[in-house]
Amino acid sequence: MGLYDAASRTFGGFFHTGDPLNPPPLHRNPWTLFILTGLLLPPLLHLSGLGVRRPPVPEVVASLPDFALVDQDGQPFTRADLADAVHVVGFFFTSCQTECPRILNVMRGLQEDIATQEPFAGYDGQIKLLGITVDPVTDTPERLTATMAQYGLDPARFTMLTGDKAAVHALVTGGFALAVGDRTETAPGVFDIAHSNRLGIVDGQGGVRGFYGLEPVGDTIGLTGAQLGTDYDGPDAVRGWAKVVLDDQRRSAP
Secondary structure (H helix, E strand, C coil): CCHHHHHHHHHHHHCCCCCCCCCCCHHHCHHHHHHHHHHHHHHHHHHHCCCCCCCCCCCCCEECCCCEEEECCCCEEEHHHHCCCEEEEEEECCCCCCCHHHHHHHHHHHHHHHHHCHHHCCCECCEEEEEEECCCCCCCHHHHHHHHHHHCCCCCCEEEEECCHHHHHHHHHHHCCCCECCCEEEECCEEECCECCCEEEECCCCEEEEEECCCCCCHHHHHHHHHHCCCCCCHHHHHHHHHHHHHHHHHHCC
């Protein structure tokens, strides 16, 4: 008995139709095709992209109105400057001594992740970061430039915005639907402004796609977030969902 016949008989003893003592050769056994299909189909689907899970794109929860602010270089920045990219947005003010340093440090970490991690290859330059001061009277472009340097923020990927106080507050409260408090002195020479510490995602049309907290989830889950987007909170989630929104934006582009 040849090796092929022996393999056919052994295989047919487990998977057969008809007479188990006289199973058909491997190439004619219907179970052969069934098992090979089960083994080969998943990797083929993955390579083709058909088997890749695409989570539902976050819905628009708010829409930014037309606005006119200036960046850290004193250059105009409007809603039109959001086009062709997805922005992760945080709120801060330069004299803040409580939550704002943490916000900017987390955003710097996101900047580094997007610039260096393999899941974001090809996305650098289209997932950007945007910091909006809630103290525009104090935070001039010069102060924003100094803060960017202090935190190691890259102007090619990160933009800080200031401008007229009424225009800033209208954008935050009317566009992002977030509250902003008044500037109050909590101790001699120490001021505070109540504002959101969550990071938002804004698409290229000015649509706000959700808000995420500052607590990390973990490196392993974070990689899943970077690749697929996630349904949990944290910086790893915001970077993952930003990628999902950008993918959708690319697919929808004419």
